[in-house]
Amino acid sequence: MALSRKSNSQVPKTIPYPADDGLASHLVGSSIPTELTLVSTQQIPVKLSELPGITILFCYPRTSAPGETVKERWNNTPGGRGCTAEVGSYRDNFASLKELGVSTIYGLSVQDTAYQKEVKERMGLPYDILSDDKLEFVKAMKMPVLEWEGTSLTKRCTLAIKDGKVVHVWYPVFPPDENPSQVAAWLKATEQSG
Template sequence: MDVDWSALPSPVDDGGARHLTGAALPDVALSATDGSIVSLARLTGRTVVFVYPMTGRPGIALPEGWDQIPGARGCTPQTCAFRDIYVELKEAGAAHVYGFSTQDFAYQQELAERLHLPFPLLSDSDLEFSSAARLPMMTVENMTLAKRLALIIDDGMVSHVFYPVFPPDRNAGDVLSWLQSNRRSQ
Protein backbone atom coordinates (compact mmCIF):
# COMPACT_ATOMS: atom_id res chain seq x y z
CA MET A 1 0.00 0.00 0.00
CA ASP A 2 1.68 3.18 -1.19
CA VAL A 3 0.45 6.35 0.46
CA ASP A 4 1.39 9.86 -0.62
CA TRP A 5 2.09 11.21 2.88
CA SER A 6 2.75 14.68 1.47
CA ALA A 7 -0.95 14.88 0.52
CA LEU A 8 -2.06 14.31 4.13
CA PRO A 9 -1.96 16.80 7.00
CA SER A 10 0.86 16.08 9.43
CA PRO A 11 0.31 16.28 13.19
CA VAL A 12 1.98 18.98 15.27
CA ASP A 13 3.57 18.55 18.67
CA ASP A 14 0.79 19.76 20.96
CA GLY A 15 2.77 18.88 24.09
CA GLY A 16 0.39 16.01 24.83
CA ALA A 17 3.19 13.49 25.42
CA ARG A 18 5.76 15.75 27.10
CA HIS A 19 4.97 14.39 30.57
CA LEU A 20 5.65 10.78 29.58
CA THR A 21 9.47 10.80 29.39
CA GLY A 22 10.74 9.59 32.76
CA ALA A 23 7.27 8.62 33.97
CA ALA A 24 6.45 5.38 35.74
CA LEU A 25 3.62 3.66 33.89
CA PRO A 26 0.36 2.80 35.65
CA ASP A 27 -0.11 -0.84 36.68
CA VAL A 28 -3.11 -1.60 34.46
CA ALA A 29 -3.92 -5.03 33.04
CA LEU A 30 -4.38 -5.01 29.25
CA SER A 31 -5.70 -7.85 27.10
CA ALA A 32 -3.22 -8.99 24.48
CA THR A 33 -4.03 -10.77 21.23
CA ASP A 34 -1.81 -13.71 22.21
CA GLY A 35 -4.23 -14.46 25.07
CA SER A 36 -2.05 -12.99 27.81
CA ILE A 37 -2.77 -10.15 30.19
CA VAL A 38 -0.02 -7.53 30.16
CA SER A 39 0.86 -4.75 32.58
CA LEU A 40 3.44 -2.52 30.93
CA ALA A 41 4.46 -1.31 34.40
CA ARG A 42 5.52 -4.81 35.43
CA LEU A 43 7.53 -5.86 32.38
CA THR A 44 11.26 -6.20 32.88
CA GLY A 45 13.78 -5.24 30.26
CA ARG A 46 13.25 -2.89 27.36
CA THR A 47 9.78 -2.70 25.83
CA VAL A 48 8.69 -0.98 22.61
CA VAL A 49 5.03 0.06 22.38
CA PHE A 50 3.69 1.77 19.29
CA VAL A 51 0.34 3.45 19.81
CA TYR A 52 -2.09 4.14 16.99
CA PRO A 53 -5.63 5.56 16.76
CA MET A 54 -7.45 2.79 14.90
CA THR A 55 -6.91 0.39 12.09
CA GLY A 56 -9.26 -0.07 9.21
CA ARG A 57 -10.92 -3.35 8.47
CA PRO A 58 -11.81 -4.68 5.02
CA GLY A 59 -15.41 -3.87 4.18
CA ILE A 60 -15.87 -1.35 7.02
CA ALA A 61 -15.66 2.35 6.25
CA LEU A 62 -13.31 4.57 8.21
CA PRO A 63 -14.83 7.61 9.94
CA GLU A 64 -15.83 10.40 7.57
CA GLY A 65 -12.95 12.78 6.94
CA TRP A 66 -10.40 10.36 8.47
CA ASP A 67 -7.64 11.35 6.03
CA GLN A 68 -8.06 15.04 6.91
CA ILE A 69 -7.38 14.47 10.63
CA PRO A 70 -3.67 15.21 11.17
CA GLY A 71 -1.87 11.97 11.99
CA ALA A 72 -4.93 9.71 11.76
CA ARG A 73 -4.13 7.86 8.54
CA GLY A 74 -1.49 5.16 8.52
CA CYS A 75 -2.19 2.66 11.30
CA THR A 76 -1.84 -0.40 9.09
CA PRO A 77 1.38 0.86 7.40
CA GLN A 78 2.83 1.62 10.86
CA THR A 79 1.89 -1.84 12.16
CA CYS A 80 3.29 -3.58 9.08
CA ALA A 81 6.55 -1.65 9.39
CA PHE A 82 6.98 -2.91 12.97
CA ARG A 83 6.09 -6.42 11.78
CA ASP A 84 8.64 -6.28 9.00
CA ILE A 85 11.57 -5.34 11.27
CA TYR A 86 10.46 -7.23 14.38
CA VAL A 87 13.58 -9.44 14.40
CA GLU A 88 15.85 -6.38 14.13
CA LEU A 89 14.02 -4.69 17.01
CA LYS A 90 14.64 -7.75 19.17
CA GLU A 91 18.29 -7.89 18.10
CA ALA A 92 18.63 -4.19 19.04
CA GLY A 93 17.50 -4.92 22.60
CA ALA A 94 13.71 -4.91 22.66
CA ALA A 95 12.67 -7.67 25.05
CA HIS A 96 9.02 -6.98 24.20
CA VAL A 97 7.21 -5.31 21.28
CA TYR A 98 3.51 -4.41 21.37
CA GLY A 99 1.02 -2.47 19.31
CA PHE A 100 -1.60 -0.56 21.33
CA SER A 101 -4.93 1.10 20.64
CA THR A 102 -8.28 1.74 22.25
CA GLN A 103 -10.02 -0.58 19.81
CA ASP A 104 -11.70 -3.60 21.35
CA PHE A 105 -10.03 -7.00 21.70
CA ALA A 106 -11.98 -8.65 18.86
CA TYR A 107 -10.99 -5.87 16.47
CA GLN A 108 -7.35 -6.20 17.52
CA GLN A 109 -7.46 -9.99 17.20
CA GLU A 110 -8.73 -9.80 13.62
CA LEU A 111 -5.94 -7.40 12.69
CA ALA A 112 -3.22 -9.52 14.33
CA GLU A 113 -4.38 -12.58 12.39
CA ARG A 114 -4.91 -10.78 9.07
CA LEU A 115 -1.46 -9.13 9.15
CA HIS A 116 0.32 -12.19 10.60
CA LEU A 117 1.88 -10.16 13.40
CA PRO A 118 4.77 -11.71 15.35
CA PHE A 119 3.95 -9.55 18.39
CA PRO A 120 0.72 -9.04 20.35
CA LEU A 121 -1.57 -6.05 20.15
CA LEU A 122 -2.90 -4.56 23.39
CA SER A 123 -6.47 -3.35 23.79
CA ASP A 124 -7.37 -0.47 26.10
CA SER A 125 -11.02 -0.25 25.08
CA ASP A 126 -12.09 0.83 28.57
CA LEU A 127 -9.48 3.66 28.43
CA GLU A 128 -8.17 2.75 31.90
CA PHE A 129 -4.48 2.77 30.90
CA SER A 130 -4.85 5.72 28.49
CA SER A 131 -6.49 7.82 31.20
CA ALA A 132 -4.09 6.82 33.97
CA ALA A 133 -1.01 7.46 31.78
CA ARG A 134 -2.62 10.61 30.33
CA LEU A 135 -1.87 9.57 26.76
CA PRO A 136 -2.69 12.21 24.14
CA MET A 137 -6.17 11.41 22.84
CA MET A 138 -8.66 12.57 20.22
CA THR A 139 -12.38 12.10 19.73
CA VAL A 140 -13.68 11.04 16.32
CA GLU A 141 -17.33 10.13 15.73
CA ASN A 142 -17.91 9.54 19.46
CA MET A 143 -14.85 7.28 19.70
CA THR A 144 -12.00 8.18 22.04
CA LEU A 145 -8.79 7.26 20.23
CA ALA A 146 -5.13 7.52 21.17
CA LYS A 147 -2.95 9.79 19.10
CA ARG A 148 -0.08 8.06 17.36
CA LEU A 149 3.15 7.74 19.34
CA ALA A 150 5.79 5.20 20.30
CA LEU A 151 7.27 4.52 23.73
CA ILE A 152 10.55 2.99 24.79
CA ILE A 153 9.98 1.58 28.27
CA ASP A 154 12.73 0.29 30.56
CA ASP A 155 11.48 -1.74 33.52
CA GLY A 156 8.15 0.11 33.66
CA MET A 157 9.61 3.61 33.19
CA VAL A 158 9.33 5.58 29.95
CA SER A 159 12.83 6.25 28.60
CA HIS A 160 11.92 7.84 25.28
CA VAL A 161 8.82 9.05 23.43
CA PHE A 162 8.34 9.47 19.69
CA TYR A 163 5.59 12.10 19.30
CA PRO A 164 4.17 13.20 17.01
CA VAL A 165 4.77 10.36 14.58
CA PHE A 166 4.65 11.17 10.87
CA PRO A 167 4.79 9.57 8.44
CA PRO A 168 3.65 6.48 10.32
CA ASP A 169 5.41 3.91 8.11
CA ARG A 170 8.80 5.36 9.10
CA ASN A 171 8.18 5.08 12.87
CA ALA A 172 9.50 1.52 13.16
CA GLY A 173 12.76 2.48 11.45
CA ASP A 174 13.13 5.52 13.73
CA VAL A 175 12.56 3.30 16.78
CA LEU A 176 15.11 0.78 15.51
CA SER A 177 17.71 3.52 14.95
CA TRP A 178 17.12 4.83 18.47
CA LEU A 179 17.47 1.34 19.97
CA GLN A 180 20.71 0.74 18.08
CA SER A 181 22.14 4.06 19.31
CA ASN A 182 20.93 3.64 22.90
CA ARG A 183 21.71 0.07 23.84
CA ARG A 184 21.19 -0.92 27.46
CA SER A 185 23.95 -2.57 29.41
CA GLN A 186 22.89 -6.01 30.57
Protein backbone atom coordinates in the same frame (compact mmCIF):
# COMPACT_ATOMS: atom_id res chain seq x y z
CA MET B 1 21.24 -2.97 9.19
CA ALA B 2 18.58 -1.39 6.98
CA LEU B 3 15.00 -1.73 8.10
CA SER B 4 12.27 -2.87 5.73
CA ARG B 5 9.93 -0.38 4.08
CA LYS B 6 7.24 -2.78 2.81
CA SER B 7 3.86 -2.91 4.52
CA ASN B 8 0.25 -3.83 3.82
CA SER B 9 -0.86 -0.31 3.16
CA GLN B 10 0.75 2.70 1.58
CA VAL B 11 0.60 5.98 3.42
CA PRO B 12 -0.68 8.68 1.06
CA LYS B 13 1.88 11.45 0.52
CA THR B 14 -0.85 14.06 0.99
CA ILE B 15 -1.86 13.28 4.58
CA PRO B 16 -1.35 16.22 6.93
CA TYR B 17 1.57 16.30 9.35
CA PRO B 18 0.36 16.18 12.97
CA ALA B 19 1.62 19.11 15.03
CA ASP B 20 3.42 18.59 18.32
CA ASP B 21 0.76 19.89 20.71
CA GLY B 22 2.90 19.11 23.77
CA LEU B 23 0.42 16.52 25.08
CA ALA B 24 3.12 13.85 25.41
CA SER B 25 5.83 16.02 26.98
CA HIS B 26 5.10 14.69 30.50
CA LEU B 27 5.63 11.03 29.60
CA VAL B 28 9.43 10.61 29.74
CA GLY B 29 10.34 9.53 33.27
CA SER B 30 6.78 8.60 34.21
CA SER B 31 6.07 5.18 35.71
CA ILE B 32 3.53 2.72 34.38
CA PRO B 33 1.02 2.11 37.20
CA THR B 34 1.68 -1.30 38.77
CA GLU B 35 -2.02 -2.08 39.04
CA LEU B 36 -2.66 -1.45 35.33
CA THR B 37 -3.36 -4.64 33.36
CA LEU B 38 -4.29 -4.76 29.68
CA VAL B 39 -5.50 -7.76 27.66
CA SER B 40 -3.46 -8.92 24.66
CA THR B 41 -4.65 -10.51 21.44
CA GLN B 42 -3.69 -13.87 23.01
CA GLN B 43 -6.23 -13.13 25.79
CA ILE B 44 -3.31 -12.84 28.24
CA PRO B 45 -3.28 -10.10 30.88
CA VAL B 46 -0.21 -7.89 30.48
CA LYS B 47 1.34 -5.64 33.13
CA LEU B 48 3.63 -3.25 31.27
CA SER B 49 5.16 -2.22 34.60
CA GLU B 50 6.60 -5.72 35.11
CA LEU B 51 8.13 -6.47 31.70
CA PRO B 52 11.90 -6.99 31.68
CA GLY B 53 14.22 -5.20 29.25
CA ILE B 54 13.09 -2.62 26.71
CA THR B 55 9.46 -2.70 25.62
CA ILE B 56 8.36 -0.70 22.60
CA LEU B 57 4.69 0.24 22.87
CA PHE B 58 3.36 1.94 19.78
CA CYS B 59 -0.06 3.48 20.29
CA TYR B 60 -2.25 4.26 17.31
CA PRO B 61 -5.84 5.45 16.75
CA ARG B 62 -7.45 2.54 14.88
CA THR B 63 -6.94 0.04 12.10
CA SER B 64 -9.56 -0.28 9.39
CA ALA B 65 -11.81 -3.30 9.13
CA PRO B 66 -11.48 -5.53 6.04
CA GLY B 67 -13.18 -3.81 3.11
CA GLU B 68 -13.72 -0.57 5.05
CA THR B 69 -13.59 2.53 2.86
CA VAL B 70 -11.38 5.15 4.45
CA LYS B 71 -13.29 8.41 4.77
CA GLU B 72 -11.74 11.50 3.24
CA ARG B 73 -12.26 13.27 6.56
CA TRP B 74 -10.03 10.64 8.21
CA ASN B 75 -7.37 11.18 5.54
CA ASN B 76 -7.47 14.89 6.37
CA THR B 77 -7.26 14.39 10.14
CA PRO B 78 -3.66 15.05 11.25
CA GLY B 79 -2.33 11.82 12.74
CA GLY B 80 -5.31 9.78 11.58
CA ARG B 81 -4.39 7.86 8.43
CA GLY B 82 -1.57 5.31 8.44
CA CYS B 83 -2.36 2.91 11.30
CA THR B 84 -2.42 -0.22 9.13
CA ALA B 85 0.85 0.82 7.49
CA GLU B 86 2.44 1.38 10.91
CA VAL B 87 1.23 -1.98 12.22
CA GLY B 88 2.61 -3.64 9.06
CA SER B 89 5.92 -1.83 9.34
CA TYR B 90 6.40 -3.12 12.90
CA ARG B 91 5.66 -6.62 11.58
CA ASP B 92 8.19 -6.25 8.77
CA ASN B 93 10.87 -4.91 11.15
CA PHE B 94 10.11 -7.06 14.18
CA ALA B 95 13.23 -9.25 13.87
CA SER B 96 15.53 -6.26 13.26
CA LEU B 97 14.24 -4.43 16.36
CA LYS B 98 14.68 -7.58 18.45
CA GLU B 99 18.28 -7.84 17.20
CA LEU B 100 18.82 -4.27 18.40
CA GLY B 101 17.85 -5.26 21.95
CA VAL B 102 14.09 -4.83 22.17
CA SER B 103 12.61 -7.46 24.50
CA THR B 104 8.95 -6.93 23.67
CA ILE B 105 6.91 -5.04 21.07
CA TYR B 106 3.22 -4.27 21.54
CA GLY B 107 0.74 -2.24 19.57
CA LEU B 108 -2.04 -0.51 21.53
CA SER B 109 -5.38 0.92 20.46
CA VAL B 110 -8.77 1.44 22.05
CA GLN B 111 -10.34 -1.21 19.81
CA ASP B 112 -11.55 -4.34 21.57
CA THR B 113 -9.56 -7.58 21.70
CA ALA B 114 -11.77 -9.44 19.19
CA TYR B 115 -11.24 -6.67 16.61
CA GLN B 116 -7.50 -6.64 17.27
CA LYS B 117 -7.28 -10.43 17.05
CA GLU B 118 -8.70 -10.30 13.52
CA VAL B 119 -6.06 -7.68 12.60
CA LYS B 120 -3.27 -9.82 14.09
CA GLU B 121 -4.38 -12.90 12.14
CA ARG B 122 -5.11 -11.08 8.87
CA MET B 123 -1.77 -9.24 8.88
CA GLY B 124 0.33 -12.11 10.26
CA LEU B 125 1.69 -10.08 13.16
CA PRO B 126 4.53 -11.62 15.23
CA TYR B 127 3.65 -9.39 18.19
CA ASP B 128 0.48 -8.82 20.18
CA ILE B 129 -1.81 -5.83 20.33
CA LEU B 130 -3.11 -4.58 23.67
CA SER B 131 -6.68 -3.37 24.04
CA ASP B 132 -7.31 -0.19 25.97
CA ASP B 133 -11.02 -0.21 25.18
CA LYS B 134 -11.85 1.13 28.66
CA LEU B 135 -9.23 3.92 28.28
CA GLU B 136 -7.45 2.79 31.45
CA PHE B 137 -3.97 3.27 30.01
CA VAL B 138 -4.98 6.51 28.27
CA LYS B 139 -6.32 8.00 31.51
CA ALA B 140 -3.59 6.67 33.83
CA MET B 141 -0.77 7.97 31.61
CA LYS B 142 -2.66 11.08 30.41
CA MET B 143 -2.04 10.01 26.82
CA PRO B 144 -2.91 12.37 23.97
CA VAL B 145 -6.24 11.51 22.33
CA LEU B 146 -8.26 12.60 19.35
CA GLU B 147 -12.02 12.50 19.03
CA TRP B 148 -13.47 10.65 16.05
CA GLU B 149 -17.19 10.13 15.50
CA GLY B 150 -17.94 10.32 19.23
CA THR B 151 -15.07 8.03 20.29
CA SER B 152 -11.80 8.91 22.02
CA LEU B 153 -8.89 7.36 20.12
CA THR B 154 -5.24 7.24 21.13
CA LYS B 155 -3.11 9.63 19.14
CA ARG B 156 -0.13 8.00 17.46
CA CYS B 157 2.62 7.94 20.10
CA THR B 158 5.38 5.42 20.75
CA LEU B 159 6.89 4.73 24.16
CA ALA B 160 10.12 2.97 25.05
CA ILE B 161 9.59 1.43 28.51
CA LYS B 162 12.34 0.01 30.71
CA ASP B 163 11.88 -1.29 34.26
CA GLY B 164 8.35 0.10 34.35
CA LYS B 165 9.38 3.64 33.34
CA VAL B 166 9.01 5.52 30.09
CA VAL B 167 12.55 6.28 28.89
CA HIS B 168 11.82 7.73 25.45
CA VAL B 169 8.80 9.03 23.52
CA TRP B 170 8.18 9.53 19.82
CA TYR B 171 5.42 12.12 19.33
CA PRO B 172 4.08 13.05 16.94
CA VAL B 173 4.90 9.97 14.88
CA PHE B 174 5.17 10.82 11.21
CA PRO B 175 5.15 9.26 8.73
CA PRO B 176 3.61 6.31 10.55
CA ASP B 177 5.32 3.55 8.57
CA GLU B 178 8.78 4.99 9.37
CA ASN B 179 8.39 4.76 13.16
CA PRO B 180 10.32 1.45 13.44
CA SER B 181 13.28 3.16 11.71
CA GLN B 182 13.08 6.03 14.21
CA VAL B 183 13.07 3.51 17.07
CA ALA B 184 16.03 1.65 15.53
CA ALA B 185 18.04 4.89 15.25
CA TRP B 186 17.39 5.62 18.94
CA LEU B 187 18.39 2.08 19.96
CA LYS B 188 21.66 2.36 18.02
CA ALA B 189 22.43 5.78 19.53
CA THR B 190 21.61 4.52 23.04
CA GLU B 191 23.89 1.51 22.57
CA GLN B 192 26.76 3.71 21.36
CA SER B 193 26.40 6.21 24.20
CA GLY B 194 26.42 3.73 26.86
